Amino acid sequence: xxxxxxRSIHIHPVKAFRAVGLREAVVEPWGLAGDRRWALIxxxxxxxxxxxxxxxxxxxAELVPGGGLRLSAPGRAPITVAVPRPGGxxxxxxxxxxxxxxxxxxxxxxxxxxxAGADVRLVHMDEPGTRRPLDPDYALxxxxxxxxxxxxxxxxxxxxxxxxxxxxxxxxxxxEGPLPMNRFRPNVVVDGTxxxxxxxxxxxxxxxxxxxxxxxCGRCVVTTTDQxxxxxxxxxxxxxxxxxxxxxxxxxxxxxxxxxxxTIRIGDPVTILE
Numbered sequence: 001x002x003x004x005x006x007r008s009i010h011i012h013p014v015k016a017f018r019a020v021g022l023r024e025a026v027v028e029p030w031g032l033a034g035d036r037r038w039a040l041i042x043x044x045x046x047x048x049x050x051x052x053x054x055x056x057x058x059x060x061a062e063l064v065p066g067g068g069l070r071l072s073a074p075g076r077a078p079i080t081v082a083v084p085r086p087g088g089x090x091x092x093x094x095x096x097x098x099x100x101x102x103x104x105x106x107x108x109x110x111x112x113x114x115x116a117g118a119d120v121r122l123v124h125m126d127e128p129g130t131r132r133p134l135d136p137d138y139a140l141x142x143x144x145x146x147x148x149x150x151x152x153x154x155x156x157x158x159x160x161x162x163x164x165x166x167x168x169x170x171x172x173x174x175x176e177g178p179l180p181m182n183r184f185r186p187n188v189v190v191d192g193t194x195x196x197x198x199x200x201x202x203x204x205x206x207x208x209x210x211x212x213x214x215x216x217c218g219r220c221v222v223t224t225t226d227q228x229x230x231x232x233x234x235x236x237x238x239x240x241x242x243x244x245x246x247x248x249x250x251x252x253x254x255x256x257x258x259x260x261x262x263t264i265r266i267g268d269p270v271t272i273l274e
Contacts, residue, residue: 004192004270006206007158011035012185013061013069014122015147016049018227019182020062024265027209027258030128030144031152032187034063037128039092039101039147040112040120046093047147048120050222055230059115071108073115081108084124092123094147099132101125101147134257138214143257151214151255155198156186160252163195168239176235182227183236184219184252190270197272198254207268211256218249 010019015036026033040048050056059073072078081104089100101123108122134143145152161181168177201213224232240250
């Protein structure tokens with residue numbers, strides 16, 4: 001374990017859009033700076049993700065100074081979206097949890113709707129420190145999260161991906177492998193650990209920033225979506241179902257909650273504290 005280190009860092013400025021790789025990132029109490037502070041909602045206020053719209057994987061959101069976005073996608077002219085001014089909020093339903101968000105401008109809605117092929121709106125989480133409490137079953141008082149599925153950060157291990165890909169190669173859909181890590185949309189990927197060692201972690205440090213391991217990450221259909229083409233297959237859910245089923249969940253990765261703040265960088269040592 002002495003050689004474990006941070007291999008890569010990823011944020012998703014708009015939930016469900018393509019991941020953006022970084023050399024370093026600021027850890028805020030609710031997640032990495034710039035990660036999932038924006039999301040798409042349908043006309044009923046429910047969050048729209050790759051579960052319903054796999055081709056959202058082809059859209060790219062890049063952060064611009066001031067917290068705004070530059071949106072681009074194949075065949076579509078890019079658009080720059082400013083952080084909406086404080087004002088009226090709309091209720092956003094994140095898998096049954098209600099949280100307030102601030103709508104972006106009409107041009108952003110039109111661009112996103114055209115890409116999604118459906119009427120969607122782009123919303124911004126203006127106050128991540130107060131808007132959305134963490135699941136109380138796994139939270140300490142006052143802990144919050146962005147528009148992420150449930151927790152501030154998702155950690156995966158490259159050795160576990162190698163092990164999973166070996167299992168896929170032995171199965172009846174071997175032609176779908178090996179899969180890249182972007183199928184799992186992590187924030188941080190670690191190297192130098194034993195396969196599946198992260199199952200047993202309780203607290204970790206990346207560089208000088210410490211994290212509580214909240215729970216394993218149950219996986220969904222998004223993992224079957226090729227992040228470069230938006231096409232879907234059967235893996236990795238078929239193999240996870242055979243080898244990584246815990247209770248009702250197919251597990252890959254660990255959800256983290258920051259215990260401190262600071263900057264993490266590729267190459268930082270990863271230390272298992274508990």
